[in-house]
Amino acid sequence: MQIDLFEICKMKNTNIFFLFFLCFSLTNLLNVYATDSIRKNKKDNYYLIEKRIKELNKQTPVDLKFNDQVFDYINKYLKKDKKLISKMLAYSEYYFPMMEAMLDKHGLPLELKYLSIVESGLNPKARSVSGAVGLWQFMYLTGKQYNLSVSSYIDERQDPFKSTESACIYFKKLYESFGDWSLVLAAYNGGPGYIQRKIIDTEINDYWYLQQHLRTETRNYVPKFIAINYLMNFYKEHNITKDEVKLSYYEIDSIKLKSQVNLKGLMSVTCTSREIIEYLNPSYKRDIFPETTHIVLPKENVRDFLLNEESNYKTMSLINDKQVLIDEDRIIYTVQRGDYLGKIAKKYNVNIYNLKKWNKLKTTKINEGDQMVIFVDKEHLKKISFESFRKEEYVVKKGDTLWSIAQKLDGITVSEIQELNNIKGGYLQPGTKILIPVI
Incomplete structure (x- = not known):
């Protein structure tokens, strides 16, 4: 049976209150039906989950109670x-x-x-x-x-x-x-x-x-x-899907180290990324792996390492002693007035212990004019050099892009301009003022 409210409205002497009452009653009826439907679905789901957990419970001595x-x-x-x-x-x-x-x-x-x-x-x-x-x-x-x-x-x-x-x-x-x-x-x-x-x-x-x-x-x-x-x-x-699997348990193996090695050396000789080494070896607190400890790596990397084991240890020793440099540069720093080891270490993102070791210092005392050997990560050195440039304001013109601006600045990249100005996208609004390094 269908009720046409429009037809009812055309009837003579139709009571407006009756129409309101009719609409209110129909709304309530629909709500009750919807609520009952939700309750029924929830109840069905409850019993289905209970049944599944009972099946799991049969397979274990742990009491998997459902409530x-x-x-x-x-x-x-x-x-x-x-x-x-x-x-x-x-x-x-x-x-x-x-x-x-x-x-x-x-x-x-x-x-x-x-x-x-x-x-x-x-x-x-x-x-x-x-x-x-x-x-x-x-x-x-x-x-x-x-x-x-x-x-x-x-x-x-x-x-x-x-x-x-x-x-x-x-x-x-x-x-x-x-x-x-x-x-x-x-x-x-x-x-x-x-x-x-x-x-x-x-x-x-x-x-x-x-x-x-x-x-x-x-x-x-x-x-x-x-x-x-x-x-x-x-x-x-x-309807839950599994995320992409990085590595399975069956794709890994381990090596017992014959000498202490550092992370850079290990990455170099095993061709394994920092991310994978840290993921597989979460117990190591620093970038150093002590002698006799076990490290976990992908199986194929372990196999390749063991095939050239003696040569790999020699290479890692050279890297550890800074005779072979991986992603870092050797610089000579002249001590300035007001410098101290902690300040220099912070600037070049190294530690005081290594500064003393590289320069054969027995104490932390240094003097203005002293020359110090420092091994600095290439990316960090690039950042320091970039930050040391004098900067000036540039007003973006119509047709300018980050790429076209970077082309005018020898040796400066788009990402460096973005970082300097905290720009995430690539669009530049004409009239916007940005900082550019002056080489």
Whole structure:
């Protein structure tokens, strides 16, 4: 049955209030129908997710309980953090095979690998405000307790392999104490002492009943873990795609170093970018790799390195001793009035230790007129030279482009003009005043 409001309006003696009442009733009816439809879809979705999690639960000794909290966290991730899941799927290609092998070695549930997403978002460089570090977020003292050393050169809490081994040992110890995986997860977050005190105080040893007595972060920890577990398994069903994979676990190998090497030397002889070396070796705090440590590289780069191992070590030694320069120049700097080592080091982006080493200085004392050898990164030297140019104002004329202006300035590039004037695009408005270097 269709109601034509226009025809009703043409009727004689039609009560205007009747029309308002009719419109109001129809609107309410449509709203009720729409709300019922949303409720039905949500209910159907709820039961579908519950069914899937029950299937996951059959495959693990970890209690993957489904409830409203878990459902809410799944929806939060789907609404706000789909990109996070896409990224985790890509990173998992590198980290999860190693984690699964380690968990299996210790006889632990493989699903514990998902805890590293909750802890750090699979970022070995992650650092919390409280000082917890790495994939598994070890505090300094806890890391020491589980054989993760921290030195001036290395932080093993950021080593994916060693920290995962330590996390497995910690999981086993927690399970021996609590005998329940949900309580183990809560203890991993809140600390075993905190959970033990709560169990004693409340006389409750079931996580889901104990949950209301826990602080907010620990209360939400297990539901988050279950939600991540679900989404990493059923991402396709929610139209989530995997980000591009940088490297998989099966494409890497390691080398035990026979001598200390620096990053530039390693990049040069292995033909590996800084980005890849740092990604695969996140535990190294400086651009130095000490003797006897292991470095991880793509398999083909490791193979090439070992084929010319002796020659490669000689080359890296020459680079380390500055007999061969990679992307840097040797300059002679004349000490000016008011100079001191810290000031010179800051200007040329080097450290005081190297300044003393290059110039065989036993103390930090320098005198005006002294000449110092400094090895400076080419890009930084170019930046210093560019900044030292005298600059003058130029008014953009009709037809000017960054390229045409740069052509008039011998040795100056478009990007340098952009950087000097903080220009992001390429368009110049006639009449605009910009700075140009005067050579």
